[in-house]
Amino acid sequence: ANGDFIVTTATGDLSARAVVLATGGQSLPKTGSDGAGFGIARRLGHTIVEPTPALAPLLLNGDDLPRELSGVAQDVELTVWIDGRIDVRLRGAILWTHFGVSGPVALDASRHWHRAQIDGHRVAITINFRPGARFDDVEADWTRQAAEHPRASVQTALATMMPASAA
Numbered sequence: 001a002n003g004d005f006i007v008t009t010a011t012g013d014l015s016a017r018a019v020v021l022a023t024g025g026q027s028l029p030k031t032g033s034d035g036a037g038f039g040i041a042r043r044l045g046h047t048i049v050e051p052t053p054a055l056a057p058l059l060l061n062g063d064d065l066p067r068e069l070s071g072v073a074q075d076v077e078l079t080v081w082i083d084g085r086i087d088v089r090l091r092g093a094i095l096w097t098h099f100g101v102s103g104p105v106a107l108d109a110s111r112h113w114h115r116a117q118i119d120g121h122r123v124a125i126t127i128n129f130r131p132g133a134r135f136d137d138v139e140a141d142w143t144r145q146a147a148e149h150p151r152a153s154v155q156t157a158l159a160t161m162m163p164a165s166a167a
Contacts (some may be wrong), residue, residue: 017155025051026105050118054111058125060100072165077131078105078110081124091131096166129162 007014021044024038039049077091092105100106109125116123130138145157158167 021058023142051137052111052115056106056110057097057102057116058100058106060114067098069166072096072101072163073103074129075131076105076161076164077128078109078125079128080109080116080124082112082116082121084122087116094127129166 005016005019007016007019021037021041023040024033025110026035026038029035035051038051041048073093073095075092076094077089078094080087090105090108092108093103094101094106096102113123113125118143122144133141141161142157145152145160150158155167161167
């Protein structure tokens with residue numbers, strides 16, 4: 001054979017220089033995604049990097065989460081900090097839930113959070129509720145709001161910049 005691998009199938013042998021082992025992870029055993037592929041890879045001599053959960057919601061301490069936010073969606077920028085330094089900034093929609101934060105950008109951030117945790121790093125996530133806005137622009141918006149509506153509460157002014165239910 002010309003390749004390094006011989007793959008035996010019901011219709012005959014195949015020769016290949018490389019083989020992709022695509023067995024899935026271990027997230028849903030009842031569908032066959034039970035992690036058995038990791039054992040196959042180990043038996044073939046591969047080293048396995050500990051799997052990282054991904055596409056998982058971010059859970060918050062129940063005492064820290066205002067229940068009235070559940071069901072509110074908004075665009076934000078999440079910053080993942082690892083050991084006190086910015087690792088990644090992600091922009092997109094979040095969905096506040098009864099247990100924490102979900103939505104596309106939170107699910108994307110979860111893999112960074114979990115990998116840092118697995119590797120023993122200090123990790124934190126901050127949320128920018130005005131994605132793409134520079135600090136000077138936000139300050140100008142607040143100054144304009146205060147000048148135009150001097151008696152407005154902070155919550156009322158904030159509701160002009162983000163979903164009122166989140167404000």
